[in-house]
Amino acid sequence: MAGLSLAMLSAVAGTATADTLFGSSIYREPADESWPNAIGRHEALFGPLPVLRLFSAGAPQPWTHASLNHGRAVVVSFKLHPPDVLRGLHDAPMRSWFAAAPRDRKVWWVYWHEPEDNIQAGEFTAADYRAAFQRLDRLADEANNPMLRTTQVLMDWTLDAASGRNWRDYYPGAGVIDVQAWDQYNYVAASNCTYQSMEAHEAKRPAYRITQAEGNEYAIAEIGSKECIQGRPDWLTGLGHWARNRAVFVTYFHSTVGGDYRLNDAASREAWRSVTTGSLFSGPPVLTAQAASSVGRTSSTLHCDVDARGSSAQFWFVSWRPNPGGALEWQAHPKVTVTGGLSHRTLTLNGLTPNATYRFNCKAQQESAEQPVTSEYREFRTLP
Numbered sequence: 169m170a171g172l173s174l175a176m177l178s179a180v181a182g183t184a185t186a187d188t189l190f191g192s193s194i195y196r197e198p199a200d201e202s203w204p205n206a207i208g209r210h211e212a213l214f215g216p217l218p219v220l221r222l223f224s225a226g227a228p229q230p231w232t233h234a235s236l237n238h239g240r241a242v243v244v245s246f247k248l249h250p251p252d253v254l255r256g257l258h259d260a261p262m263r264s265w266f267a268a269a270p271r272d273r274k275v276w277w278v279y280w281h282e283p284e285d286n287i288q289a290g291e292f293t294a295a296d297y298r299a300a301f302q303r304l305d306r307l308a309d310e311a312n313n314p315m316l317r318t319t320q321v322l323m324d325w326t327l328d329a330a331s332g333r334n335w336r337d338y339y340p341g342a343g344v345i346d347v348q349a350w351d352q353y354n355y356v357a358a359s360n361c362t363y364q365s366m367e368a369h370e371a372k373r374p375a376y377r378i379t380q381a382e383g384n385e386y387a388i389a390e391i392g393s394k395e396c397i398q399g400r401p402d403w404l405t406g407l408g409h410w411a412r413n414r415a416v417f418v419t420y421f422h423s424t425v426g427g428d429y430r431l432n433d434a435a436s437r438e439a440w441r442s443v444t445t446g447s448l449f450s451g452p453p454v455l456t457a458q459a460a461s462s463v464g465r466t467s468s469t470l471h472c473d474v475d476a477r478g479s480s481a482q483f484w485f486v487s488w489r490p491n492p493g494g495a496l497e498w499q500a501h502p503k504v505t506v507t508g509g510l511s512h513r514t515l516t517l518n519g520l521t522p523n524a525t526y527r528f529n530c531k532a533q534q535e536s537a538e539q540p541v542t543s544e545y546r547e548f549r550t551l552p
Contacts, residue, residue: 182303187509188412189241189274190444191219193390195423195430203234210422213437215445219243219274219390221419223281227261231268243349243389243419245278250292253300261302266311274315276347276417276512279304281321281389283338294337301340320349321389325354327373335378347416348379349387355403361396363403366410376414385416392421394430401439408443409454409475413509449509450479453532455543465522465551468513471542472530479534481505485515487528506532523552 187437192214196206211217219241228246244328248258269275280286287294290400305318320340326333352375355364372378379386388411393400404420411418420440421429431437442448442485458471470485483506488498503516513530520526527547533540 176387188196188415188464189219189417190408190411190440191217191417191419192422192440192444193221193223193419194235195425200365203445204238205430206450209237213431214441215423219417219419219445221421227258228265228277231270239273241417242523243278243319243387243417245281247280247525248300248304250296250300252281253303254296254467259303259307259530263307266308266313269311269313269316271315274317274417275313276317276319276349276387277308278319278321278349278389282325282351283324284326284333287338297338298340302344305340313382317346317350317385318344319389320345321349323350324350324352324369324373324375327375340381342358342384345382345384347385348375348382348386349389349417351390351421352377352388353390353392356393356395356399358395361399363399363406366407366531387415387419388538390421391418392423394427394429397433397436400433401435404431404436404439404443405448408448410476412449413511435448446478449475450500451477452534452537452541453479453481453483453506454542455530455532457546458531458541459546460526460528460548462516463548463550466520467516467518468520468526468548469523470517470528470530470546472513473510474506474530474532476506476508476532479533480505481532482506482540483530483532484515485513485528485530487517487526489521489524490528499509500531506511520550521551525549 192210193276194206194210207220214532217240223244224236226246226247227246231237236244259379268410280297283297286292287297302484308318318507322335322338325331327334352369355369357364376386391407393403397496423429431440454477456473456476458473460468462469470487472485474483482503484503485501486499487501488496490496525547527545529543531540531542
């Protein structure tokens with residue numbers, strides 16, 4: 169690598185997105201528990217919650233209701249029979265509800281979350297569901313409130329080839345939806361009690377990739393585990409690292425509906441508390457070198473994920489090639505400043521030796537740190 173000029177290197181590129189709100193669904197125990205008490209109990213478990221997941225079996229509650237009148241961002245879903253929506257039976261109350269929505273906090277409103285099973289059971293058609301969603305979105309637009317975010321929630325199971333479903337059957341269109349949120353489950357292999365990584369799960373059920381391709385914001389409306397509790401804390405923190413700055417919100421399903429997903433063990437509670445409060449993301453930068461791409465005879469593109477963890481740091485790539493004589497060709501590439509949360513950095517190298525092995529890693533250093541943080545190294549071989 170020695171002897172490559174800066175002119176032979178492309179600029180270091182990177183991408184980043186907005187901060188993520190992490191929160192929880194609110195499960196009342198007992199069922200008549202007051203909403204202020206239920207919210208307070210969840211915050212005693214997980215710390216101050218910037219976003220709450222709330223469900224209505226019918227029309228949404230008024231904004232004066234204790235479940236909504238608390239100053240936090242909300243992900244609120246409701247269920248109105250699609251044919252009734254299309255007949256205009258709910259136009260007046262829903263127009264009023266949208267008009268009265270808060271303008272000082274995000275409101276991710278969801279029409280009929282997880283409609284797939286209802287449609288399969290013949291309760292209503294996919295066409296009516298889509299058309300009803302479109303009608304409600306027009307009513308929401310009349311409020312002219314940028315905090316109202318039209319959000320669809322589907323099962324990520326729908327994206328699994330084994331489901332036999334096509335998510336587009338339920339999708340009312342990019343002109344309607346602002347946020348595609350997903351209920352994401354089945355991360356545990358019960359046979360050996362191992363957790364699937366977020367990356368592996370995304371490869372099989374590509375909710376994030378599909379959402380990006382539609383130009384929408386991505387979110388996780390429900391996620392939870394009820395099995396193999398000993399591995400759950402590490403999975404929760406891994407979820408936090410992966411979803412941070414990819415998702416606009418993530419709300420853990422702290423409930424006994426469909427199984428006991430509650431984080432009743434201390435280790436899981438502390439893990440999710442570190443995510444919701446952000447303490448997980450403080451400290452030195454976190455670096456992950458990714459596999460090189462576009463490897464040719466004389467060029468290759470290097471990749472690295474860097475999480476500056478809310479601060480500012482200098483970031484750079486280092487690459488090297490073992491020479492036949494045993495010496496190393498080593499080069500530190502130009503530094504750039506990274507700030508905030510997760511970003512993906514790339515660097516294209518030209519002028520490489522054909523049929524040669526190269527290694528690279530990435531480094532980042534905060535101004536107050538004496539030494540940089542270094543990722544693991546990656547290796548690639550140029551083409552003959």
